[in-house]
Amino acid sequence: MKVLVAVKRVIDYNVKIRVKADNSDVDLANVKMAMNPFCEIAVEEAVRLKEKGIASEIVAVSIGPKTAQEQLRTAMALGADRGILVETDEALESLAVAKLLSKVIEEEQPQLVLMGKQAIDTDNNQTTQMVSALTGFAQGAFTSGLEVADGQAKVTREIDGGLQTLNLKLPAVISADLRLNEPRYASLPNIMKAKRKPLDTKTPADFGVDVAPRLKLLKVEAPAERQAGIKVGSVDELVDKLKNEAKVIS
Amino acid sequence: MSILVIADHHNNELIAATANTVAAAQLIGGEVDVLVAGQGCAAIADEAAKLAGVNKVLLADDAAYDHLLAENVALLVKELAVNYSHVFAPATSNGKNFMPRVAALLDVAQISEITAVESADTFQRPIYAGNAIATVQSTDAVKVITVRPTSFDPVAASGSASVEPVSVTVQNAGVSEFVGEELAQSDRPELSAARVVVSGGRGVGSSENFSHIYQVADKLGAAVGASRAAVDAGFVPNDLQVGQTGKVVAPELYIAVGISGAIQHLAGMKDSKVIVAINKDEEAPIFQVADYGLVADLFDAMPELEGKL
Numbered sequence: 001m002k003v004l005v006a007v008k009r010v011i012d013y014n015v016k017i018r019v020k021a022d023n024s025d026v027d028l029a030n031v032k033m034a035m036n037p038f039c040e041i042a043v044e045e046a047v048r049l050k051e052k053g054i055a056s057e058i059v060a061v062s063i064g065p066k067t068a069q070e071q072l073r074t075a076m077a078l079g080a081d082r083g084i085l086v087e088t089d090e091a092l093e094s095l096a097v098a099k100l101l102s103k104v105i106e107e108e109q110p111q112l113v114l115m116g117k118q119a120i121d122t123d124n125n126q127t128t129q130m131v132s133a134l135t136g137f138a139q140g141a142f143t144s145g146l147e148v149a150d151g152q153a154k155v156t157r158e159i160d161g162g163l164q165t166l167n168l169k170l171p172a173v174i175s176a177d178l179r180l181n182e183p184r185y186a187s188l189p190n191i192m193k194a195k196r197k198p199l200d201t202k203t204p205a206d207f208g209v210d211v212a213p214r215l216k217l218l219k220v221e222a223p224a225e226r227q228a229g230i231k232v233g234s235v236d237e238l239v240d241k242l243k244n245e246a247k248v249i250s
Numbered sequence: 251m252s253i254l255v256i257a258d259h260h261n262n263e264l265i266a267a268t269a270n271t272v273a274a275a276q277l278i279g280g281e282v283d284v285l286v287a288g289q290g291c292a293a294i295a296d297e298a299a300k301l302a303g304v305n306k307v308l309l310a311d312d313a314a315y316d317h318l319l320a321e322n323v324a325l326l327v328k329e330l331a332v333n334y335s336h337v338f339a340p341a342t343s344n345g346k347n348f349m350p351r352v353a354a355l356l357d358v359a360q361i362s363e364i365t366a367v368e369s370a371d372t373f374q375r376p377i378y379a380g381n382a383i384a385t386v387q388s389t390d391a392v393k394v395i396t397v398r399p400t401s402f403d404p405v406a407a408s409g410s411a412s413v414e415p416v417s418v419t420v421q422n423a424g425v426s427e428f429v430g431e432e433l434a435q436s437d438r439p440e441l442s443a444a445r446v447v448v449s450g451g452r453g454v455g456s457s458e459n460f461s462h463i464y465q466v467a468d469k470l471g472a473a474v475g476a477s478r479a480a481v482d483a484g485f486v487p488n489d490l491q492v493g494q495t496g497k498v499v500a501p502e503l504y505i506a507v508g509i510s511g512a513i514q515h516l517a518g519m520k521d522s523k524v525i526v527a528i529n530k531d532e533e534a535p536i537f538q539v540a541d542y543g544l545v546a547d548l549f550d551a552m553p554e555l556e557g558k559l
Contacts, residue, residue, distance in 0.1 A: 011378070117495075123362065125362060130350045136425070160344075223380060231545060238542055246541065
């Protein structure tokens with residue numbers, strides 16, 4: 001079974017972001033970039049399926065700038081067999097990304113598509129569900145458990161208040177939640193080996209997809225700063241402040 | 251302008267976030283209809299009809315919509331959307347699950363988790379774990395939007411709208427099937443709607459030690475939350491996670507216990523009215539957002555706090 005895994009290049013999750021002085025966007029100049037953490041979990045799940053003999057080939061796909069090759073090499077160092085970069089310097093919206101991924105899926109015909117549930121830059125949480133709608137593949141969003149057998153994927157999903165289990169007919173698109181697995185680190189020999197794995201580069205035009213934005217970003221601002229309050233010296237003082245100053249307990 | 255709000259419900263109860271979403275929809279100006287889709291959900295439709303300012307409630311009662319399976323609900327909403335300029339849903343696990351599908355089927359963008367309505371086509375939403383606020387304007391004919399419930403005060407239950415069955419033919423995509431659910435049993439208030447939340451972090455140390463958190467929470471009638479570190483360590487179930495990828499809460503009082511205050515956690519609670527931090531590390535970043543900070547060992551402070559409440 002072929003597995004396709006989509007990865008996104010984003011700002012490293014440890015970096016504290018800054019808003020540009022002209023409020024046009026977040027400043028990404030000279031900032032450390034990395035694979036989106038949820039995408040790492042998706043790659044790990046694909047690799048585990050291959051180790052179990054369920055997946056036969058793992059194709060990693062990224063849509064982004066030329067430098068997103070780094071994230072595809074990371075995916076290949078972790079165990080993906082080859083990579084496809086759909087190269088664009090535009091920051092594409094989820095719908096455009098979903099359309100491009102759907103075209104890649106049409107060409108590659110995977111039985112399972114694994115993605116992260118959201119990217120930590122735009123926090124949209126949309127692309128997996130859109131890919132599922134556009135391809136007609138079954139949808140398993142926010143997945144924390146996955147079993148694949150007999151042409152079906154049994155997914156455990158994180159929902160408000162607990163967990164839900166669904167049976168999906170393959171082919172299916174699945175988005176990884178935090179607790180699906182704990183991703184491994186790539187070993188040095190595997191990082192070296194990944195440099196020789198095949199990586200194809202395409203463009204949105206190759207797929208004939210209209211990627212024009214639907215939304216205008218009018219401005220980006222820093223959130224209102226919360227002022228640090230005071231330190232209290234004891235539990236008594238804390239209870240007194242909550243009762244008599246903040247008046248949030250009685 | 252006419253707005254369709256998709257109600258969220260679970261276990262025969264209307265999810266409270268639906269009332270916040272109706273409030274957000276009313277800021278657009280125009281008639282607000284509510285869709286209740288599900289199986290055996292007539293009582294929920296009656297409850298939704300009481301939401302103040304609702305024009306009418308559409309009821310789609312069919313096995314295909316049981317458990318709000320994303321594939322089927324999205325097909326239904328897509329058919330209904332032709333009559334509306336906006337489609338809103340709460341950014342709950344159900345809303346996040348089916349709304350992007352609705353957008354894709356309509357060939358429009360989705361705007362996720364809005365926190366403010368500036369005009370009928372312009373909205374604010376947090377990005378980068380709430381470390382920046384983007385103002386975006388939609389150029390699409392239909393605006394498909396999920397709403398962060400804590401950013402809008404809910405409408406009252408003082409209305410009396412009519413309930414009508416939908417005329418759209420039932421659709422079943424037939425690709426997914428509900429197997430079961432494991433829901434946490436709790437008498438405490440629901441985390442995202444609670445007036446007071448007491449959360450524990452890695453510093454709590456173990457699942458047993460979380461009793462310190464539960465005891466203070468019960469004294470205050472509070473919900474219990476947790477940081478990602480506490481959830482990853484297995485101290486509490488994952489639906490208690492507060493943060494960028496967990497629940498977003500904005501209670502009147504948030505008490506963070508043994509939580510250092512990573513930006514991903516702050517993203518989920520920094521809009522709380524009053525924040526209390528209890529941590530033995532006085533350098534912990536949580537103190538930078540806390541109104542009241544107590545530098546103390548939680549194992550001394552929490553039993554004392556419980557005794558004095």
